[in-house]
Amino acid sequence: MKDGRLFFSVVFLNALIDLGHKIALQNTVFKVYDASQQIILVAIINACILLPFIALVIPVAKLADTHNKVKIMRATATASLLLTLAITVFYSAGWFWPAMIMTLLMAIQSAFYSPAKLAYLKLCWGPSRLSEANGWAQTASISGILMGTLAFSVGFEYLYSGQVIVLADTNTLIALLWPLGLVLVSLAMLQLYWTYRIPLLKETALEQGAINSKTKISSVSRQSLFELLSHRRRLLPVLCLALFWSVGQGMLAAFPAFAKAHAGINNTVVIQGVLATTGLGLALGAIAVGRLSGRRIELRFVPLGVVIMALGLTSLSFLSAAIAFAMVYFMMGIASACLIVPLNAYLQKNTPSEQLGGLIASSNFLQNIAMLAMLLLTIVMALWGIDSRYLLQLMAALTAIIGAYLSITIINDNRS
Known part of the structure; x- marks a missing residue:
C-alpha cells in the first residue's frame, strides 16, 4: 500500500529527527561534564521532552478531536522544519542553551503529532487491521530511534575527533555540530514532502459535527x-x-x-x-x-x-x-x-x-x-x-x- 509506506516513512523520520537533536545535546554534555553535573543536565534534557506531554494534554486532545489528522501532521512537519533551521543556526553560533530550549519546542510539536498519528492509523486501516498497523508503526518508530542514536553518535564522534585539543566548553563544542544541523534540516524537508503526499481522509465525525x-x-x-x-x-x-x-x-x-x-x-x-x-x-x-x-x-x-x-x-x-x-x-x-x-x-x-x-x-x-x-x-x-x-x-x-x-x-x- 503506497500511502501506508509514505505514512510509516514519516513515522520513521519523525523519530529520527527528534532523537537526532537530543543525542547531539546529550553527547555534548557527556564530553564536557562528569558525575552529578552530567546526570542533572541529561535529566533536564529528558524532562524537556516529557513536560509538553503533561502540560498540553488538554489542548492536544482538543486539536486531535476537532481537526483533520493529516492536516495536523502537515502542520507539525512544517514546525519541525522551522525548528531544525533554528537548531542549525544555534549550532553554528555555538549557543548551547538556546539549542537546549529547542528540545522543549521539538517536544511540543511531537505532543501534537503523536495523537494525530495514532488516530490516522485507525482511520486508514480500520479496527480489523489496527494491531497490524500499530506493529508496523512501532517498528518504524524503533527503527528511527536506533538509526538516530547510532548515526548522530557516529557523526558527533567524527566531528569531535577532528579536534587536536580537548574541548571543555559546551558552546565551543556544539559549534562543531553545524553539519548535523544540516542533516536534521534535510531530513525535516523530506518529512514535510512525504507528509504532503499522504492523502486527506474523510473523517465522518468531523464533517457531521459529532464531536x-x-x-x-x-x-x-x-x-x-x-x-x-x-x-x-x-x-x-x-x-x-x-x-x-x-x-x-x-x-x-x-x-x-x-x-x-x-x-x-x-x-x-x-x-x-x-x-x-x-x-x-x-x-x-x-x-x-x-x-x-x-x-x-x-x-x-x-x-x-x-x-x-x-x-x-x-x-x-x-x-x-x-x-x-x-x-x-x-x-x-x-x-x-x-x-x-x-x-x-x-x-x-x-x-x-x-x-x-x-x-x-x-x-x-x-x-x-x-x-x-x-x-x-x-x-x-x-x-x-x-x-x-x-x-x-x-x-x-x-x-x-x-x-x-x-x-x-x-x-x-x-x-x-
Whole structure:
C-alpha cells in the first residue's frame, strides 16, 4: 500500500529527527561534564521532552478531536522544519542553551503529532487491521530511534575527533555540530514532502459535527481520569507501566555518567550503542511475547519481566565492559516487552471501547508524571553528590519491591 509506506516513512523520520537533536545535546554534555553535573543536565534534557506531554494534554486532545489528522501532521512537519533551521543556526553560533530550549519546542510539536498519528492509523486501516498497523508503526518508530542514536553518535564522534585539543566548553563544542544541523534540516524537508503526499481522509465525525469539544476535553481531563483511578483492574496495569517507564528514564539519565566514571567509557558511540540495544531487545521481545501469547493475555510474562529488569539493573553496577552492558540492556529490552505487551492488552480488555480513548490519554498523563518524578529524584540525588552506582541500585530495589507487588496483585485480580 503506497500511502501506508509514505505514512510509516514519516513515522520513521519523525523519530529520527527528534532523537537526532537530543543525542547531539546529550553527547555534548557527556564530553564536557562528569558525575552529578552530567546526570542533572541529561535529566533536564529528558524532562524537556516529557513536560509538553503533561502540560498540553488538554489542548492536544482538543486539536486531535476537532481537526483533520493529516492536516495536523502537515502542520507539525512544517514546525519541525522551522525548528531544525533554528537548531542549525544555534549550532553554528555555538549557543548551547538556546539549542537546549529547542528540545522543549521539538517536544511540543511531537505532543501534537503523536495523537494525530495514532488516530490516522485507525482511520486508514480500520479496527480489523489496527494491531497490524500499530506493529508496523512501532517498528518504524524503533527503527528511527536506533538509526538516530547510532548515526548522530557516529557523526558527533567524527566531528569531535577532528579536534587536536580537548574541548571543555559546551558552546565551543556544539559549534562543531553545524553539519548535523544540516542533516536534521534535510531530513525535516523530506518529512514535510512525504507528509504532503499522504492523502486527506474523510473523517465522518468531523464533517457531521459529532464531536463536542468541551465535553470531550472534560472527559479526557476529569471523567476518564476518575474512571482510571476508581477501577482497580485499570489502575494497577497503568501503575506497573508507569514504574517501568520511570525506571527507564532514570536509567537513561544515570547510565552515561556511570559508564564514564566506573568503566572509563568515553566514546559516545559506545554509550549510545549500548542504550540502543534496549530498543532492539524490545522489538524482538514484543514479537516473541506476541507469538507465545497467541490469542490469550499471558500475564505470567509480567513478573518475569520484573525479575529480569531488577536483576539487570543490579548487575549493571558490577560490570565494566561495554559488551556486558549491551547484553544486559538487550535483556532489559526483552523484559520491557514482557511488561508492555500483556499489560496494554489487559488494560484494553478491562476497558469498554467507548472509554478507551480517554483512558489511554489519562494513562499517558500519569505515566509521564511518573517519569518526570523519577527525573526529579535523579536530579536531587545528583545534587546531594550520590554516586550513579547507588542510583542504579535504588532503581533495582524499586523495580523489585513495587513491581513484585503490582504484578502478583494483577495476576490474582485476573484469577478472581
